[in-house]
Amino acid sequence: MTDFATWLSRLVRIPSVNPLQAGPTSGVPGEAALATELAACFRSLGADRVELEPLVDGRPNVYAVVRGRTDRVVALDVHTDTVTVENMTDPPFDGRVEHGAVWGRGALDTKASLGVICALLEDWQRTGLRPDPTLVVVGSIGEEAGGMPGAIGFRAWAERQGMEIDQLVIAEPTELRPVVGHKGGLAVRITVHGRSAHSATPDEGANAIYAAARVVSALEAHHHDLTAVPPATPVGTGTLTVSIIHGGVASNIVPELCTVSLGRRLAPGEDPAVEFERIAAIARDASPLPVTVEHQVAGETGMPAFYAEPAGLAGALAAAAGTTPTTAPFGTNALRYDGFAREKVVFGPGRIEDAHKPTEHVTLADLDRTAAALTAWLQPG
Numbered sequence: 001m002t003d004f005a006t007w008l009s010r011l012v013r014i015p016s017v018n019p020l021q022a023g024p025t026s027g028v029p030g031e032a033a034l035a036t037e038l039a040a041c042f043r044s045l046g047a048d049r050v051e052l053e054p055l056v057d058g059r060p061n062v063y064a065v066v067r068g069r070t071d072r073v074v075a076l077d078v079h080t081d082t083v084t085v086e087n088m089t090d091p092p093f094d095g096r097v098e099h100g101a102v103w104g105r106g107a108l109d110t111k112a113s114l115g116v117i118c119a120l121l122e123d124w125q126r127t128g129l130r131p132d133p134t135l136v137v138v139g140s141i142g143e144e145a146g147g148m149p150g151a152i153g154f155r156a157w158a159e160r161q162g163m164e165i166d167q168l169v170i171a172e173p174t175e176l177r178p179v180v181g182h183k184g185g186l187a188v189r190i191t192v193h194g195r196s197a198h199s200a201t202p203d204e205g206a207n208a209i210y211a212a213a214r215v216v217s218a219l220e221a222h223h224h225d226l227t228a229v230p231p232a233t234p235v236g237t238g239t240l241t242v243s244i245i246h247g248g249v250a251s252n253i254v255p256e257l258c259t260v261s262l263g264r265r266l267a268p269g270e271d272p273a274v275e276f277e278r279i280a281a282i283a284r285d286a287s288p289l290p291v292t293v294e295h296q297v298a299g300e301t302g303m304p305a306f307y308a309e310p311a312g313l314a315g316a317l318a319a320a321a322g323t324t325p326t327t328a329p330f331g332t333n334a335l336r337y338d339g340f341a342r343e344k345v346v347f348g349p350g351r352i353e354d355a356h357k358p359t360e361h362v363t364l365a366d367l368d369r370t371a372a373a374l375t376a377w378l379q380p381g
């Protein structure tokens with residue numbers, strides 16, 4: 001009998017809080033300790049090739065390749081970072097097994113899938129089995145914050161060696177429903193340029209906040225236009241949210257600058273570059289003053305949505321888990337895999353609503369169901 005809980009407890013006990021969310025009780029921040037431990041485990045569990053690839057500030061992805069019986073290649077991408085533990089009311093790293101569940105930060109999001117795959121590899125090693133496809137297990141850094149460098153790194157790693165991924169499973173809590181789509185994203189900052197003046201003589205200036213208010217109204221109208229059309233896929237329509245406004249320096253000075261930041265969720269088929277230009281045109285048309293429009297983070301030019309009709313991979317995982325395919329309201333590493341892998345789904349045990357909370361756990365029953373689904377996918381023999 002394979003002990004999934006023991007493996008998972010062991011991984012929960014290694015802190016791997018995302019450095020951008022680290023605090024006084026995080027332990028050593030970052031994924032390095034977990035990745036190093038995983039590399040050692042994968043080696044001892046008979047993986048044919050194991051690599052650590054430092055990507056950001058020495059934080060490494062870990063890759064394990066387990067040769068299969070055929071030349072098909074599939075991958076399981078599990079992020080190794082967790083969210084903060086500073087909001088936890090429960091010991092974050094004890095990994096205790098209690099009330100039919102494993103407890104601690106990351107137990108659900110997303111070390112559960114790592115614990116299960118380690119236990120399955122141990123099982124296969126003991127019984128002399130190999131998966132049908134060659135399996136790449138990826139422990140990727142920086143999913144919870146920081147732009148998903150681990151997913152970017154894995155993709156580049158695979159492409160460098162001409163590795164063609166047939167099917168890709170991205171581990172996240174989806175209640176074991178294969179997620180076949182979610183929205184993409186684009187983050188934009190608009191700056192309105194006015195002219196400052198003493199507020200005693202405001203007409204000698206040009207008030208950037210007044211102009212920005214018109215831009216905000218136009219963006220709100222754009223959001224309503226986006227959501228007024230019937231969605232083309234179950235992922236839903238695009239949306240736009242104005243989320244931050246900054247402007248002005250003192251109550252007796254006409255504001256010279258006002259910046260408006262917004263988040264644009266992209267529906268399948270919407271091109272980030274086209275939508276960026278559309279937003280820029282709306283801002284220019286609405287503002288009586290000059291505007292500059294830029295991406296909020298330099299080099300982050302937006303990520304398209306992902307969606308595909310449920311097919312072989314989604315159907316097989318759903319059948320094995322006793323669930324049905326669905327779409328998700330939240331984003332994942334899948335955003336970095338546009339055009340990569342012939343089929344991809346997001347899949348894993350537990351509810352996303354239970355992640356990032358003051359307590360975190362995954363049930364032993366869900367670990368068993370995860371193992372059954374991954375086994376049906378990988379067909380050891």
Ligand SMILES: [Zn+2]
Nearest residue numbers: 079109110172
């Ligand atoms: Zn996650």
